[in-house]
Amino acid sequence: xxxxxxxxxxxxxxxxxxxxxxxxxxxxxxxxxxxxxxxxxxxxxxxxxxxxxxxxxxxxxxxxxxxxxxxxxxxxxxxxxxxxxxxxxxxxxxxxxxxxxxxxxxxxxxxxxxxxxxxxxxxxxxxxxxxxxxxxxxxxxxxxxxxxxxxxxxxxxxxxxxxxxxxxxxxxxxxxxxxxxxxxxxxxxxxxxxxxxxxxxxxxxxxxxxxxxxxxxxxxxxxxxxxxxxxxxxxxxxxxxxxxxxx
Ligand code: PGA
Numbered sequence: 011x012x013x014x015x016x017x018x019x020x021x022x023x024x025x026x027x028x029x030x031x032x033x034x035x036x037x038x039x040x041x042x043x044x045x046x047x048x049x050x051x052x053x054x055x056x057x058x059x060x061x062x063x064x065x066x067x068x069x070x071x072x073x074x075x076x077x078x079x080x081x082x083x084x085x086x087x088x089x090x091x092x093x094x095x096x097x098x099x100x101x102x103x104x105x106x107x108x109x110x111x112x113x114x115x116x117x118x119x120x121x122x123x124x125x126x127x128x129x130x131x132x133x134x135x136x137x138x139x140x141x142x143x144x145x146x147x148x149x150x151x152x153x154x155x156x157x158x159x160x161x162x163x164x165x166x167x168x169x170x171x172x173x174x175x176x177x178x179x180x181x182x183x184x185x186x187x188x189x190x191x192x193x194x195x196x197x198x199x200x201x202x203x204x205x206x207x208x209x210x211x212x213x214x215x216x217x218x219x220x221x222x223x224x225x226x227x228x229x230x231x232x233x234x235x236x237x238x239x240x241x242x243x244x245x246x247x248x249x250x251x252x253x254x255x256x257x
Contacts, residue, residue: 012216014045014232014239015172016255017071017133018246019101019220022052029055032247033062039252040068045239047255048099049246050133053087060096071099071133074107077120089128100125101241103135103159105178115158122159126167133172133218133241134159136199140179152195153202165207169214173199174241180221182243186231192219193234200236225250228257 024032029051040047050071051059060070076086092100102125103118118134125132136155138148152175160168175195180187187195196217204212219231220241231237245251 012214012238015048015216015218016043016045016228016232016239016257017048017050017099017101017172017174017218017241018251019073019104019241019243020049020051020055020246021073021106021243023247024052024055026055026058030058030062033059033068035249036251037063037066037068039249040255041066043067043255045255048133050099050101053092056092056095056097069099070097071101071131072097073101073104075100075102075121075125075130077117077124079124089124089130093128093130097130099131099133101133101135101174105135105137105176105181109178115155118159119161122171123162126163126170131170131172133174135174135176135220135241137176137178137181137221143177143179148195149198152198156199156202157206160203160206163207165211168203168207169211172216172218172238173203174218174220175199176220176241182222184222186222186224186227187219189227189230189234192231193236196234196236223254225253225257228254232257 048069048071072092102121107113122132138151142151177187200212216238218239218241219237223240223242224245
């Protein structure tokens with residue numbers, strides 16, 4: 011049985027003091043969830059959020075990392091920094107990173123490898139654009155992204171990853187994928203992993219849906235056989251996130 015994982019992606023929101031205040035609001039709301047609950051927060055918020063969540067089951071994650079260990083990479087943060095700050099998860103390859111900051115599939119692969127090497131749990135994102143969906147190439151595109159994110163990985167490393175399926179057209183738009191659309195792509199991701207890495211790995215890897223998840227649609231989405239929770243943007247900054255973690 012896979013444990014569900016509901017992760018908030020705070021994006022570029024919350025100053026350190028606002029972050030602490032949000033934790034105080036969310037802590038009681040997310041308590042006693044059967045799912046693993048993760049707050050993925052801006053790098054500068056990791057230390058105060060870890061402190062604010064001490065004594066709870068909440069895990070903390072970063073929203074990005076760089077694949078080098080250290081050195082002259084101004085503005086980047088390393089896996090060791092994230093771990094030492096007390097976080098255990100990291101989002102990799104979010105469509106906003108790919109779209110606005112030019113991250114390639116090769117970058118995503120290197121970042122995921124570095125995260126695993128250091129003992130951080132990666133949440134690796136994939137998803138098609140509206141144009142790709144309309145062209146009917148969603149499944150081919152997602153299969154390609156999944157194969158490239160895991161290129162050179164051993165099966166046991168794939169099993170440690172979380173894959174987030176986030177159709178780009180559903181992110182921050184209020185247009186959630188239908189339950190059927192979300193499930194069929196999450197199933198296709200699992201089938202692709204099964205083909206390459208075998209059944210055991212496919213059954214272990216957790217696959218989230220993301221894109222306008224809210225308190226009203228989470229329960230139905232998360233009840234699907236291949237959807238093991240969600241990656242939640244906008245609604246992760248509101249008390250609604252508590253409802254989502256109990257969906
Ligand atoms: P959203 O964002 O829930 O605001 O659509 C999801 C995400 O980008 O991870």
